[in-house]
Amino acid sequence: MTETRVPVPTLERLAIYLRVLLDAHESGIQTLSSQEMEQHSGISAAQFRKDLSYFGEFGKPGVGYSVQGLIACIERILRLDEEQPILLVGAGNIGSALVGYPNFRAHRLRIAAVFDNNFVKIGRPFGDLIIEDIARIREVNAQIGARLGIIAVPAHAAQEVADALVDAGVTGILNFAPTILRTPPHVHVRNVSFLQELAVLSYHAVEDALCVNGQARRGGDDGV
Amino acid sequence: MTETRVPVPTLERLAIYLRVLLDAHESGIQTLSSQEMEQHSGISAAQFRKDLSYFGEFGKPGVGYSVQGLIACIERILRLDEEQPILLVGAGNIGSALVGYPNFRAHRLRIAAVFDNNFVKIGRPFGDLIIEDIARIREVNAQIGARLGIIAVPAHAAQEVADALVDAGVTGILNFAPTILRTPPHVHVRNVSFLQELAVLSYHAVEDALCVNGQARRGGDDGV
């Protein structure tokens, strides 16, 4: 357990382990070996052990891992041991899917407020919440103290929203808009791009995709 | 341009480049250097050139890349040069957000059919489409010939849907359900997990997250 920086892929997998553990707990399983984790998560036993080793020693040789104990530890690591409020910006289709997403609760993630800039929407109910004016985001978050924000607005408005979120004190942004966000170095951004995911799948769906060599070589530009 | 297998990260970035290029094209820009791409995409110029080198040579030394030409090439590589039909399964919140997602069109991705198993929903309109019975998916895709599918159903139903999609001829699956899918080797799966993304952000939002060493060590399990 050297005091290195934790690789991001490790953090991503931590969330997967947590899900498996919660399932196991639900099924009344008390103990889990790294071998069994491999079966349930698709992630190799060695990888699982290595990932945990960044944070300490959680298992018992010859036995495995206490399901309850490890759940608690991973939750603590990921700061999911107490409720994490989240600011959602954008009361459109994606925002709607998010407030209705049932799986947040098990991870103690809660959308604590919804914002939009559309005057028609402001004041209307949205799930359990009332849509608030994006202009009031700083003021509202002074109460809530959320560190996480979600951007679910069209691309052209995303940067502006990101600035507002940062101004309101958010340090982690989940961005659904297909744009690169410019943020201060202390703010972490993760992008969710359906297009990107589908593009990768599209490539693989037709294996032999190969652009013929020297395509765009001749002449200024070849029209399509 | 050695005939190596293309790294997945490269494919992911290709979609980003494409977006930047489409924006540039919209702005009437004819030519783009790797340097400028770095500015607009946040991906290093060297990385951009290396990525393209897997597929051929598309730039002109001393000049840069033809925007139009490169768009065409990347679209061809990603099989987005002709319309890609997609089967969507799950007419819930997420499905609803997807059929309403405006950015698909620019990438020639089109949700060609929607399926659900809820008898109340089947037959109802959903965006431009009518919700169909999941039982008919094979039959319907015999017409459509889609190779891509999206799973937007609760976790407990996801595996069953995956099997149905594979049976219907799909070879690429975008999975929104928080589960590991078991699929034949020729089928590619990509998972979109809001929880995972937020968990990573949650960790970073409170930098000093460190589970104390030797936590779950003593005794069978320590209750939470």
Place this chain on the structure above:
DNA sequence: GCGAGATTGTGAACAAGTTCACAAACGCGC
């Protein structure tokens, strides 16, 4: 208490992906 069997934690070997740096290619002005 002790040996057998299981499983962890981790340094070391390996693999994959990124960055560097530079020769080769190109356009432009004269």
Place this chain on the structure above:
DNA sequence: GCGCGTTTGTGAACTTGTTCACAATCTCGC
């Protein structure tokens, strides 16, 4: 046409992440 400034394409160095393999640790039955 020739030299200059620019930009590409790519092998080589480097960095990051994964897999391996094994000593150390633990349980359990007798």
